[in-house]
Amino acid sequence: MPTAASGRRRRADAERSIARIVSAARESLSRDPNASIDDIAKAAGVGRMTLYGHFRNRAELVEAALTDALRAGDEVLSAVDLTGDARAALTRLLESSWSLVAESTALLTAAQGTLPPGRIRNLHAAPAERVEELIRRGQDQGVFRTDLPITWLVGVLQFVLHGAAEENRTGRLKPEDTARVVIATVQSILAVPSAEG
Structure with missing residues (x-):
C-alpha cells in the first residue's frame, strides 16, 4: 500500500x-x-513516454517553455528600479530587458507557429503593462510623446527589442553595442517631437 511519503x-x-x-x-x-x-x-535526458506523461503535445510544451521564460524575465525586470525620471527608468529597464528578449524571440517564433495569437498576447500581458505604465508616467512628466496611441508605442518598443535580438543573433549587431543602440532608438522614438517652426 503506497504511503504518504x-x-x-x-x-x-x-x-x-x-x-x-x-x-x-x-x-x-x-x-x-x-x-x-x-x-x-x-536534451532533457528523458524518453518520449516520460515527456508525453507530462505534456500531451508540442503546443503544451512550447507554452510551458515560453511561460517559464517570461516568469524568469519578470523576476529580473521586477527588480529594476523604475522610480524617478521616466527616461532614466526606461534606460534601466531596456538595459535589463534586451537580453531577455533575445532568448524569448526564438521561443516566440515557436509559439507563433503553435499557439493561438490571443494566448500569446495573454502571456505577454504583464511585461507589456509594465512598459505601458512607464510610458504613461513619462507622458505625465512631459518627457514622452503623447501624439501617438500608447499601445502603438509599446508595440514599437517590442518590435525594436525583437529586431535587436535578431540583429544580434545574425552578428550584424555586436552584443556589447546592443543595449546602447536599443536605448538610443527607443528614447528617440518616445521623445517629445520638437514644435514645427
Whole structure:
C-alpha cells in the first residue's frame, strides 16, 4: 500500500522531471524554434513516454517553455528600479530587458507557429503593462510623446527589442553595442517631437 511519503517522493520526482523538460525546451527552442519533441526529450535526458506523461503535445510544451521564460524575465525586470525620471527608468529597464528578449524571440517564433495569437498576447500581458505604465508616467512628466496611441508605442518598443535580438543573433549587431543602440532608438522614438517652426 503506497504511503504518504512515497506519494510525496513521486510528486517531487515528477516536478524535477517537468523542470528538466521545460528547461531543455527553453534551451532547445531558443536555439531552434523548430526543435522536435525528440530533440527536447534527448536534451532533457528523458524518453518520449516520460515527456508525453507530462505534456500531451508540442503546443503544451512550447507554452510551458515560453511561460517559464517570461516568469524568469519578470523576476529580473521586477527588480529594476523604475522610480524617478521616466527616461532614466526606461534606460534601466531596456538595459535589463534586451537580453531577455533575445532568448524569448526564438521561443516566440515557436509559439507563433503553435499557439493561438490571443494566448500569446495573454502571456505577454504583464511585461507589456509594465512598459505601458512607464510610458504613461513619462507622458505625465512631459518627457514622452503623447501624439501617438500608447499601445502603438509599446508595440514599437517590442518590435525594436525583437529586431535587436535578431540583429544580434545574425552578428550584424555586436552584443556589447546592443543595449546602447536599443536605448538610443527607443528614447528617440518616445521623445517629445520638437514644435514645427
